[in-house]
Amino acid sequence: EAAVTQSPRSKVAVTGGKVTLSCHQTNNHDYMYWYRQDTGHGLRLIHYSYVADSTEKGDIPDGYKASRPSQENFSLILELASLSQTAVYFCASSAPPGAETLYFGSGTRLTVL
Amino acid sequence: QQKVQQSPESLSVPEGGMASLNCTSSDRNFQYFWWYRQHSGEGPKALMSIFSDGDKKEGRFTAHLNKASLHVSLHIRDSQPSDSALYFCAASVGTGGYKVVFGSGTRLLVSP
Numbered sequence: 001e002a003a004v005t006q007s008p009r010s011k012v013a014v015t016g017g018k019v020t021l022s023c024h025q026t027n028n029h030d031y032m033y034w035y036r037q038d039t040g041h042g043l044r045l046i047h048y049s050y051v052a053d054s055t056e057k058g059d060i061p062d063g064y065k066a067s068r069p070s071q072e073n074f075s076l077i078l079e080l081a082s083l084s085q086t087a088v089y090f091c092a093s094s095a096p097p098g099a100e101t102l103y104f105g106s107g108t109r110l111t112v113l
Numbered sequence: 114q115q116k117v118q119q120s121p122e123s124l125s126v127p128e129g130g131m132a133s134l135n136c137t138s139s140d141r142n143f144q145y146f147w148w149y150r151q152h153s154g155e156g157p158k159a160l161m162s163i164f165s166d167g168d169k170k171e172g173r174f175t176a177h178l179n180k181a182s183l184h185v186s187l188h189i190r191d192s193q194p195s196d197s198a199l200y201f202c203a204a205s206v207g208t209g210g211y212k213v214v215f216g217s218g219t220r221l222l223v224s225p
Contacts, residue, residue, distance in 0.1 A: 004156075033211065042117075042201060042215040043157070058211065090156050101147065102203075102213065104156030 003027060006091050006105035013112050019078040021108050023091030032074040033058070033092040033102065034066060043090065049074055050096075081112045116140050117204050119216035127224055132189040134219045136202030139183070143204040146178055146185045147213075151199040160200075161187070192223045 003026045013019045025032060033048040045058030047066035055066040063085060065077040078085055088109050092102040119136050126132045136146070145164050149157040163169045163176045163185065170176075175188045185204075189196055202216040 031211070040217055042217040044215075045211060045213075048211045056211070092156075100208070101159040101162065102149075102157075104158065106154070106156050 004091055004093055004103055004105035006089075006108050008108060009106065010109040011111070013078075013081045013110065015082060015112055017081050019081050019085075019110065019112075021076040021078075021089055021091075021110070023074045023076075023105060024072055025074075025091075025093040025103075026072065027093050027095075027103060028071070029093035029103070030071070030096050031094045031100075032068065033094075034064070034074070034076045035090045035092060035104075036060065037088045037090060037107070046076065046089075081110075083112050086110060086112045116143075116214050117202055117216040119200075119202050119219050121219060122217075123220040123222070125222045125224065126192050128192060128194060130192050130223075132192050132196070132221055132223070134187045134189075134200055134202075134221070136185045136187075136204075136216055137183055138185075138204050140204070140206065140214075141183060142206040143183070143214075144180075144207060145205040146176075147203040148174075148176060148185075148187045149201040149203060149215075151201065151218075153198070157201055189221075192221075194223050194225055197221055197223045 034046040035043040049055045049068040067075045091105045094100040148160040150160045151157040163178045173190045199218045205213045
């Protein structure tokens with residue numbers, strides 16, 4: 001079965017600090033995604049990537065950067081963390097374009113104080 | 114306004130009962146639909162996909178799609194406590210995972 005691993009599982013950060021969330025997949029999938037989950041909003045796409053060294057903006061990219069150094073790894077970076085970025089973050093991967101299923105990691109719970 | 118709306122927000126059924134979850138989209142261009150299930154402390158996991166009008170059955174789970182009415186539903190027969198989770202409806206206008214839009218979820222509680 002597809003495997004997507006996120007680290008850390010939880011993190012507490014201070015307002016204005018830098019936060020990096022990491023994701024590693026062993027599915028050999030081209031596409032990787034970062035989603036944010038908030039109560040009442042479901043899952044919203046922040047950034048995605050379909051090839052190493054390239055990233056694309058999703059629906060809510062403001063305040064976030066992404067990095068895809070290799071096919072297996074995808075990071076989400078909060079340069080200046082804010083209170084509003086407190087949420088659960090999920091990484092996902094999928095095979096090349098088709099009516100494909102998304103495979104999610106277990107999530108990172110980020111609390112910004 | 115969310116493009117994919119789910120109802121009810123929460124649902125409680127007894128063990129062995131039938132659970133029915135609904136999803137309505139506001140975009141007639143949606144062609145592909147999924148149901149994802151998320152247990153507490155875990156990431157969402159795809160439960161079923163449905164791309165054609167009609168019913169699709171997988172074990173105790175049956176999905177129904179009616180593109181004309183922009184409605185998709187999920188019915189869980191013989192519900193088990195392990196089915197207690199957050200269920201997401203997801204829709205896409207075309208190929209490409211980045212085009213998938215998620216609803217806000219229905220929380221299902223199955224009581225023993």
